[in-house]
Amino acid sequence: MFKSLSDIIKRIKKTGLPFWEIILEDDSYERQVPKEESWAKMKSLYHEMKLADASYDKNLRSASNLAGGDGAKVSEALEKGEILSGPFMGEVIAKALKMAESNACMKRIVAAPTGGSCGVIPAVLITCEEKLRFSEDKMIEAMFVAAGIGQVIAERAFISGAEGGCQAEIGSASSMAAGAISYLKGGDGNKIIHAAALALKSMLGSTCDPVAGLVEIPCIKRNVMGAVNAVACADMACAGIISRIPPDEVIDAMRETGLALPDSLRETGKGGLAQTKTGKEIKNSIWS
Amino acid sequence: MNIYDIIGPVMVGPSSSHTAGAVRIGLLSRKLMDENIIKADIFLHGSFYATGKGHGTDLALVAGLLGMKEDDDRIPSSFHIAEELELQYSFSGIILRDVHPNSALLKLTGISGKYMEIIGSSLGGGRIMINQIDGLNVNFSGNYPTLIVHNIDEPGHIADVTAMLSHKSINIAQMQLYRDGRGGNAVMVIECDQEVPYESVKWLEKVEGVVKVSYLSLLD
Numbered sequence: 263m264f265k266s267l268s269d270i271i272k273r274i275k276k277t278g279l280p281f282w283e284i285i286l287e288d289d290s291y292e293r294q295v296p297k298e299e300s301w302a303k304m305k306s307l308y309h310e311m312k313l314a315d316a317s318y319d320k321n322l323r324s325a326s327n328l329a330g331g332d333g334a335k336v337s338e339a340l341e342k343g344e345i346l347s348g349p350f351m352g353e354v355i356a357k358a359l360k361m362a363e364s365n366a367c368m369k370r371i372v373a374a375p376t377g378g379s380c381g382v383i384p385a386v387l388i389t390c391e392e393k394l395r396f397s398e399d400k401m402i403e404a405m406f407v408a409a410g411i412g413q414v415i416a417e418r419a420f421i422s423g424a425e426g427g428c429q430a431e432i433g434s435a436s437s438m439a440a441g442a443i444s445y446l447k448g449g450d451g452n453k454i455i456h457a458a459a460l461a462l463k464s465m466l467g468s469t470c471d472p473v474a475g476l477v478e479i480p481c482i483k484r485n486v487m488g489a490v491n492a493v494a495c496a497d498m499a500c501a502g503i504i505s506r507i508p509p510d511e512v513i514d515a516m517r518e519t520g521l522a523l524p525d526s527l528r529e530t531g532k533g534g535l536a537q538t539k540t541g542k543e544i545k546n547s548i549w550s
Numbered sequence: 551m552n553i554y555d556i557i558g559p560v561m562v563g564p565s566s567s568h569t570a571g572a573v574r575i576g577l578l579s580r581k582l583m584d585e586n587i588i589k590a591d592i593f594l595h596g597s598f599y600a601t602g603k604g605h606g607t608d609l610a611l612v613a614g615l616l617g618m619k620e621d622d623d624r625i626p627s628s629f630h631i632a633e634e635l636e637l638q639y640s641f642s643g644i645i646l647r648d649v650h651p652n653s654a655l656l657k658l659t660g661i662s663g664k665y666m667e668i669i670g671s672s673l674g675g676g677r678i679m680i681n682q683i684d685g686l687n688v689n690f691s692g693n694y695p696t697l698i699v700h701n702i703d704e705p706g707h708i709a710d711v712t713a714m715l716s717h718k719s720i721n722i723a724q725m726q727l728y729r730d731g732r733g734g735n736a737v738m739v740i741e742c743d744q745e746v747p748y749e750s751v752k753w754l755e756k757v758e759g760v761v762k763v764s765y766l767s768l769l770d
């Protein structure tokens with residue numbers, strides 16, 4: 263089990279194996295299962311993500327009646343050519359919304375790393391597969407890259423909003439996704455971890471203040487921010503930009519920042535958006 | 551955490567703690583009952599009570615009691631399925647002492663008349679803990695095959711149980727002992743590395759001084 267991203271880079275240098283295979287080997291060793299079994303499990307999770315993406319239903323609404331249908335609006339605008347950021351990013355935005363809305367509507371999703379942040383990684387990976395025509399094996403390899411980054415983040419910091427705020431959920435998902443895209447773009451180990459660092463850095467300090475305590479406002483649209491941020495950071499890293507603060511130190515900063523967040527901004531519903539006039543009105547209307 | 555705690559589980563949304571964890575509490579309770587449940591009075595504590603409805607915590611608990619896992623597409627319609635399968639359920643709020651904010655007390659009656667009271671907590675990420683069975687404290691995660699023996703607090707019962715496990719070549723991963731007072735009700739919670747055979751569980755039930763045996767198998 264890796265305690266730092268730099269340990270993964272050291273292992274790459276020592277063995278000559280790619281990032282994804284180092285993570286696969288480590289999982290096989292830690293859980294004492296054959297590599298084929300770990301590979302098959304990751305493949306089934308990727309299939310579940312694609313199934314969840316394909317099963318989006320724009321007519322569904324969440325228990326609060328506030329979430330649902332927004333992903334379809336972006337798809338519509340995309341078809342009309344009205345999305346300024348272009349067909350690739352437009353699809354990423356639509357897919358992130360759709361997955362997070364499906365989650366709010368009690369559909370089956372893959373927690374990555376959590377239910378609240380389940381839209382980020384599939385939005386970028388499935389769009390990459392559709393638009394850039396990668397082989398399925400390559401996509402599974404990218405999933406291992408994402409999982410390896412997430413494991414280090416969970417080890418050094420946290421991945422739940424209650425512990426570390428939104429930066430720990432959407433921030434971690436964005437960091438994992440950025441590393442995975444860098445890999446798909448042909449980035450080496452260093453480009454992968456610097457993309458991950460750039461993405462996490464950009465989300466430091468984000469709070470967990472969901473309205474009425476539900477995984478809806480602002481969680482659903484934050485999935486879009488995490489996904490778009492991941493693409494931008496992978497592009498930066500692959501262009502040769504590095505994080506001036508080393509990746510492991512960025513993760514440590516996320517932990518420190520999370521611990522410094524007041525209780526009211528860590529999934530308690532006692533601060534931020536949850537305590538706005540409208541936020542409170544929504545809460546009262548749902549729970550009355 | 552292994553990489554599949556990071557990517558995964560496959561679950562019905564929206565929340566790993568309020569939905570997936572709640573299904574698991576229900577499912578573990580169903581397994582501990584070891585028979586179909588016909589009546590479930592469910593008491594929600596803390597955040598489960600405050601925000602459970604919007605997270606489908608109620609649907610999730612009933613789904614688990616019906617034997618569903620956290621990725622079952624039928625979770626949103628569990629109330630309807632409960633009606634078909636003649637499981638009566640009710641929900642109320644409760645304030646429990648010294649428990650995690652995401653907790654529930656389940657009072658369950660089985661088809662044979664068997665009755666159990668279980669308190670379970672959802673710790674986040676779908677991980678859970680069973681905290682209390684029939685008023686006695688226990689603490690186990692459901693990640694191991696778990697044997698729970700209620701007995702009269704008198705010498706020899708731990709030896710009875712551990713001798714049986716030793717005889718069956720079952721290794722003990724964790725063991726906890728609780729009692730409500732000297733010579734009163736006692737409980738041992740034994741988390742094992744291997745499954746305990748069905749006939750051994752049945753044999754334990756007949757041992758003098760043993761009041762009740764529950765067994766959580768990881769097999770489907």
